[in-house]
Amino acid sequence: MNAAELLSHHHLKKSSARISIIRALQELExxxxxxxxxxxxxIHYDRTTFYRSIQTMVEAGLIRKIVVDKLVVRYALRDKPDHAHFYCDNCQQLTCLEDIHPGPYRLPAGFQTRESDVIIRGLCNSCSNHLPIETIH
Amino acid sequence: MNAAELLSHHHLKKSSARISIIRALQELExxxxxxxxxxxxxIHYDRTTFYRSIQTMVEAGLIRKIVVDKLVVRYALRDKPDHAHFYCDNCQQLTCLEDIHPGPYRLPAGFQTRESDVIIRGLCNSCSNHLPIETIH
DNA sequence: TTCTTGGTGCAACATTGTTGCATTTGATAC
DNA sequence: GTATCAAATGCAACAATGTTGCACCAAGAA
Known part of the structure; x- marks a missing residue:
């Protein structure tokens, strides 16, 4: 689905900033x-515009916000089923683990789930191959 | 275990700031x-001291850092087995779900786990009881 | 008690995000 | 197409959380 289709599918106005953000995320993969x-x-957009656009699309369920370690916040299109993410402590790359699905979790009475995140931290395959253990602090 | 014991158990110097942080976390529960x-x-400590002390203890495995939503970062003593956390979108309270244990996850070849986080967001029991749906944006 | 490593305080800065207000733009009706 | 209006955007100022460099002090060992 292209940017305009995604927006109208979520009942959002097709503004230029939103379209640009969606396209960037699609290209980044x-x-x-x-x-x-x-x-x-x-095009350059004001950072305020970026954050307001992202917020609107996160609330609409179009974009997913993934918070790893503070100062390392990532956004992704919600175009795949929910899955866990792997964060490499060495290269800071975030990898989608599409085979690992969160939950379902049995919560105590009264708790209602809206969303859940599974973040696994460690060394990615590339870093664990190329780095001697001592260089990893 | 008291603060001094926890520190020596993790081979860390028993500095006054660290002891104070650990005691605060034990009281907060x-x-x-x-x-x-x-x-x-x-006692008042400089914020720099707080962050450096926390960082040292996180690296030593004494304290766990839980990042929920950016601007909402929490720290907890690592005195219980790993478990999921519930973040209430309404009251911002973070609840330990000690019955829900993360993983173990089957990662692709070459990936090494150091730590994993499971964050479930939604409405806690207290908020879902007391709030009419409309007031939750 | 002295010595040395590393913990602490201060000042300045960096990153990520928010709020208020004026202006422009997208969607709808005409 | 044109008018209309709510909503999107830009700008400026601010807020929260965390980091870095440097001087000073304190904990632990000899």
Missing amino acids: TPASEPEISNKMG | TPASEPEISNKMG
Whole structure:
């Protein structure tokens, strides 16, 4: 689905900033941070606009917000079923683990789930191959 | 275990700031943010000291850092087996779900787990009882 | 008690995000 | 197409959370 279709599918106005953000995320293919997305967007938008657009689309369920470690916040299109994410402590890359699905979890009485995140931290395959153990602090 | 014992158990110097942070966390009993912990600590310490002390103890495995939504970062003593956390979108309270244990996860070849987080967001029992649906945005 | 490593305070800065207000733009009706 | 209006955008200022460099002090060992 293209950007305009995604927006109308979620009953959102097709504004230029939103379309640009969605296209950037589609090109990046992996969950990306604000500066990464902004760089990928051709036109410059104010950071306020970025955050307000992202917030609207997160609330609409179009975009997923993945918080890893504070100062490392990533956004991804919600175009796949929910899955866990792997964060490499060494190269900071965030990898989608599409085979690992969160839950369902049996919560205590009265708790209502809206969303859940599974973040696994460690060393990715690339870093564990190329790095001697001692260099990893 | 008291603060001094916890520190020597993790081969860390028993500095006054660290002891104070650990005591505050023990009294709070629930994962708490920087301002919450600082308030609970009787003496005033510089925020730099707080962050450096926390970082040291997180790296040593004494304290666990739980990142929920950016701008909402909590710290907890690692005195229980790993478990999921529930974050209430309405009252911002973080609840330990000690019956829900993360993983073990089958990762693709080459990935090494160091730690994993399961964050479930939604409405806690208290908020879902007391609030009419419309007031929750 | 002295010595040395590393913990602490201060000042300045970085990143990520928010709020208020004026202006522009997208969607709808005409 | 044009008018209309709610909603999106830009700008400026601010807020929360965390980091870095440097001087000073304190904990633990000899």
